[in-house]
Amino acid sequence: MSALPIRTQTSTSKMPTLSAARYGKDNVRVCKVSKDPATGIHTVTEMTVCCLLEGDIATSYTEADNSVLYASHLGAHFLAKYPHIHVANIKVVTHRWARMTVDGKPHPHSFWRDGHHTRDVEARVSRADGIRLVSAISGLSVFKSTGSAFHGFVRDEYTTLAETNDRILSTDIDCTWSWAFADVKAVEEAQAQFNKAFDDASGICIKTFAEDESASVQATMYKMCEQILDAAPGVRTVSFSLPNKHYFEIDLSWHKGYQNTGKDAEVYAPQSGPNGLIKCEVSR
Template sequence: MAKELDGFHFEQNHGKARVRIARVWKADGGGGGGGDHSMVEWSVDIILFSDCINAYVRDDNSNIVATDTMKNTVYVKAKECSRQLSAELFAILLAKHFTAFYPQVTSAVVKIVEKPWERVNLNGQPHEHGFKLGNEKHTTEAVVKKSGGLQLTSGIAGLSVLKTTQSGFEGFVRDKYTALPETRERMLATEVTAIWRYSYDSISSVPQKPLYFNERYLDVKNVVLSTFFGPPKEGVYSASVQSTLFQIEKAVLLRFPDISSVRLKMPNIHFLPVNISTKDNSIVKFNDDVYLPTDEPHGSIEATLSRFWARM
């Protein structure tokens, strides 16, 4: 929170970072068999904006919410959740607690990264209490004001995708520094980072279905994948990473009316064609089949698409 102080402009906040928690929900209520177990692993960051200027200028800590208290609150509030809920709803629950419980806290920001534990399937049957670690992570950030105002975003981090054909790059600027040949046949690989903002602007407007945002996360991920790859048999041609990025963002906004904006970061992770010249000047020629994988340096492509009334 900002304040004029001794002729200066002073802003401050404090919080607790990387509070790691695993929460297990057992259908049987105990530790044995008799029903499916569910679990999540979250890393939680908390930032509080509060009136505790005196701690900085008068050595008076009476308005500081201790960061250790914030950590303990995460565990207690998780325990109080008797049934599984999304990271988004847990972030809102935490932020609402801090703004409602402490008079000096004017707003709270809670960020959560969910580790991708997935239920194990053995011989086609889902295991009741067995999980394996997946790849991409589910992220969320909830900003809650004391008034109940809300800014809610979700995202995907580390979604690695690749297709071996149906990609090209032509017609770009050519000058004396350009060595890259034009092509209509190349591999396309990237690691997608996506962040989307929901249109819900108050806590009271948020859907209360416990796993609503988990379902929306999976829906958005499916749109990202289906737009990137195209139909299973024929695929879809990509004229550039930029073109594919825009098509994904447009598809997300057209499909989900409660998402107001989406930002994608899609680095172009290169697979370079390999041609080998031997000592007798013969050439083992590349034929769209042998590549040198490299992730440094890589192209950096990022853009945001929003509805006219929205902002990221």
């Protein structure tokens, strides 16, 4: 009985290569209480930090070598201290603690969570490209009961949405604006711009949302972008992501002929999904 021939197979595929990797720490929570000994007034800042590093760390994944992994400090510190780290990606989320008012007076050391939106910043510190910052307002929930329309849109056989000249408009504002700097010194020199830009962006979002006779979410968000770019000359781009949180009229005519549609609508059904999601980026 003759032996079966041995077949060899030549593969033309390339060996797998680690093309991208980041490593670090997430959900690092810190809370700082600043105390003014002269007045007894305390100020609270609570943050959640994520730090991810890029560099010559491939062996940590492919050869189980952990000697080049570090994740305990932020930004430029990593690049200055460790030559094998090329980029540090930092995200800081600042949580809201507003000072309580008790008997009409601000309380010196008591605070409450007056909203779930946060002030965020992401920094990409790179040896090659300098520092790129993205500032953000995240999760600012807003609602207005009139002053919004949506009509003249493309219709096809799948369209069920009725055109309207007056509707509820509600969304969760996620707004970002970007900066670019050569180094940490340049960031420090621009420090005064950051709080102003955040305050301006917050005010613009609230005022424009409230006062704009909105032809659409798209039209309103573009107006916000234009105003933020005008208010913050150092900002390069502004981006928005706005879900359209729907509230539908309920036909209650079955109950004693109660009118609850059109101009008579007072009772609505909040919708959990699906919903529209509108995004844009506006650059100089």
